[in-house]
Amino acid sequence: MTDSNELFSEVILELYKNPQNRGKLNVPSLEVSGGNPICGDKATIFLKLEGNTVVDASFENVGCAISTAAASLLTEMVKGKTIIEVLEITPHQMFDELGGIIQTRIKCATLALVLLKEGLRQYQKNPAKTAISGIRV
Amino acid sequence: MVNWEKIRKEFPILRRQVNKKPLVYLDSAATSQKPRVVIDAIADFYCNHNANVHRAKHTLSEEASNLFDEGHELAADLVNAYSMQEIVLTRNATEAINLVSFGLKKKGFFKKGDEILVSGMEHHANLVPWIVLAEELDLKLKVIPLSSSMELDLDAAEKMISKKTRLVAVSHASNVLGTINDVRQLSRLAHDYGGLCLVDACQSVPHFPVDVRKIGCDFLTWSSHKMCGPTGVGLLWGRQDVLSSLPPFLTGGEMISEVFWDRATYNSLPWRFEAGTMDIAGMVGFGAAVEFLQGIGFDEISKRDSNLGRAAHKALSQLPGVKVLGPKPEKKVSIFSFTVDGVHPHDVATVLDSDGIAIRSGNHCAQPLLRDLGFDAVCRASFYFYNSFDEVDKLVEGIEKTQRIFKVGKK
Ligand SMILES: Cc1ncc(COP(=O)(O)O)c(C=O)c1O
Numbered sequence: 001m002t003d004s005n006e007l008f009s010e011v012i013l014e015l016y017k018n019p020q021n022r023g024k025l026n027v028p029s030l031e032v033s034g035g036n037p038i039c040g041d042k043a044t045i046f047l048k049l050e051g052n053t054v055v056d057a058s059f060e061n062v063g064c065a066i067s068t069a070a071a072s073l074l075t076e077m078v079k080g081k082t083i084i085e086v087l088e089i090t091p092h093q094m095f096d097e098l099g100g101i102i103q104t105r106i107k108c109a110t111l112a113l114v115l116l117k118e119g120l121r122q123y124q125k126n127p128a129k130t131a132i133s134g135i136r137v
Numbered sequence: 138m139v140n141w142e143k144i145r146k147e148f149p150i151l152r153r154q155v156n157k158k159p160l161v162y163l164d165s166a167a168t169s170q171k172p173r174v175v176i177d178a179i180a181d182f183y184c185n186h187n188a189n190v191h192r193a194k195h196t197l198s199e200e201a202s203n204l205f206d207e208g209h210e211l212a213a214d215l216v217n218a219y220s221m222q223e224i225v226l227t228r229n230a231t232e233a234i235n236l237v238s239f240g241l242k243k244k245g246f247f248k249k250g251d252e253i254l255v256s257g258m259e260h261h262a263n264l265v266p267w268i269v270l271a272e273e274l275d276l277k278l279k280v281i282p283l284s285s286s287m288e289l290d291l292d293a294a295e296k297m298i299s300k301k302t303r304l305v306a307v308s309h310a311s312n313v314l315g316t317i318n319d320v321r322q323l324s325r326l327a328h329d330y331g332g333l334c335l336v337d338a339c340q341s342v343p344h345f346p347v348d349v350r351k352i353g354c355d356f357l358t359w360s361s362h363k364m365c366g367p368t369g370v371g372l373l374w375g376r377q378d379v380l381s382s383l384p385p386f387l388t389g390g391e392m393i394s395e396v397f398w399d400r401a402t403y404n405s406l407p408w409r410f411e412a413g414t415m416d417i418a419g420m421v422g423f424g425a426a427v428e429f430l431q432g433i434g435f436d437e438i439s440k441r442d443s444n445l446g447r448a449a450h451k452a453l454s455q456l457p458g459v460k461v462l463g464p465k466p467e468k469k470v471s472i473f474s475f476t477v478d479g480v481h482p483h484d485v486a487t488v489l490d491s492d493g494i495a496i497r498s499g500n501h502c503a504q505p506l507l508r509d510l511g512f513d514a515v516c517r518a519s520f521y522f523y524n525s526f527d528e529v530d531k532l533v534e535g536i537e538k539t540q541r542i543f544k545v546g547k548k
Contacts, residue, residue: 005542007491008484013543039483040499040514062513064481065543105487 009099015069021058032119034135071112147172158493166519178425208420211427217348222406225373231262233358233373238266240383249275258311263337309341315469324354345439366426370419387412441522446471458546471520479545488539
């Protein structure tokens with residue numbers, strides 16, 4: 001039996017089962033963690049930077065299919081991008097790449113992006129601080 | 138025989154569609170739906186009797202005061218209190234528990250090193266106030282552990298309790314596991330050592346007859362909104378001698394007897410704990426809810442709860458990849474927390490919602506319990522008498538659909 005499934009795209013289901021870039025990075029340049037206290041989803045994003053360019057990225061999380069898939073996708077998307085380019089990634093780009101998101105779950109799809117952008121903004125202001133935690137999304 | 142189908146029709150919201158499917162409301166432990174009579178009682182109050190209470194000499198105020206008092210009387214009757222003087226209206230159960238913790242603190246009831254005993258299945262509402270108090274007064278908070286069957290380990294409780302235990306604060310029924318706790322035994326234990334016992338009855342009063350005299354506790358709290366009444370109304374029952382020994386919580390109008398520039402004396406029970414204008418219409422709605430439930434009969438409601446609970450337990454436990462948390466159905470109210478292997482609880486809830494089925498996912502305001510059980514989040518389906526056996530089937534179908542979408546569970 002098949003079910004019409006407009007809730008979770010194949011991209012989301014696949015990345016939830018087999019997430020890319022899951023785990024800590026060795027000696028990350030930047031580590032950003034936080035979560036959504038209302039739904040309980042939490043994530044940490046690890047970045048390795050060379051100059052202003054992201055050369056590697058990974059994540060750890062507890063969360064639903066959408067937030068897991070989004071973190072997987074985002075850590076893949078940012079590799080090779082400059083900090084400025086990462087800051088330009090929009091939520092809509094995420095939704096498109098994830099194959100569409102239902103209205104009630106938008107926050108799950110943007111959790112990783114919001115964390116990463118906030119972390120990068122703080123890093124731009126103060127590059128000495130390489131571990132940023134407690135961001136509430 | 139109660140005609141449950143007819144009773145269900147008295148809840149207007151249960152006729153609506155969600156995502157083009159008939160609503161299947163399985164989140165009554167968070168808040169119950171309201172029957173027409175309750176909605177009408179509130180509208181009727183505002184249309185015909187609205188006035189402030191206990192002040193004016195005009196007819197409307199007299200009518201409003203009578204209805205307001207009647208709400209207290211009905212609450213007293215509901216839990217078999219000795220009198221309405223023992224019933225304090227608050228905003229919700231959470232505020233009622235804060236009222237008690239504030240009063241006990243101010244009265245100097247605790248001294249440094251004293252102990253408060255709570256259960257390992259408390260809702261944050263009956264936990265955080267005690268954590269804060271313990272921190273402030275240097276008290277020790279002890280937690281009664283759960284047995285493997287997810288009931289309270291009363292032998293352990295007996296060993297933990299001592300003369301230092303000034304308060305035992307426990308839920309009557311767990312909002313996560315559904316477990317019904319032996320609060321009678323726990324009250325007795327508390328008293329044996331000279332302490333007090335507070336029972337959080339939020340999940341018991343809606344489901345089965347609750348009798349404060351039989352339980353023998355000192356405080357019992359619950360919320361109107363979980364028993365067909367409106368939000369904004371919490372109830373605190375306190376044994377008269379204990380309640381009258383507590384200093385007031387909020388101060389201002391209504392709760393006073395005489396006021397001078399430099400001092401005030403306080404009103405009699407229960408009014409000294411009801412400062413300012415209360416939710417009068419809410420109390421009227423609550424009264425209508427009590428009459429509605431008593432009209433059905435709490436014994437019947439309790440039987441219905443067991444029947445739905447047994448059906449849901451059986452159906453859920455037979456599903457591959459689904460784990461139900463909690464004791465045997467005989468030992469609980471019809472609240473079912475469960476997990477689906479390979480699917481996050483929020484995703485289960487999203488799939489179910491797409492078919493009009495409302496369940497809750499998350500930590501259910503019981504983070505320490507969930508952490509102990511090894512979860513960040515679980516799904517919860519909670520039933521009330523207006524639910525049907527069909528809806529148990531729909532829940533099962535929804536879970537099976539979730540498993541198909543996520544390609545987990547049975548093939
Ligand atoms: C066991 C228990 N205690 C306390 C509460 C708090 O009730 P309220 O939010 O009405 O204060 C709830 C409600 O979820 C509950 O289930």
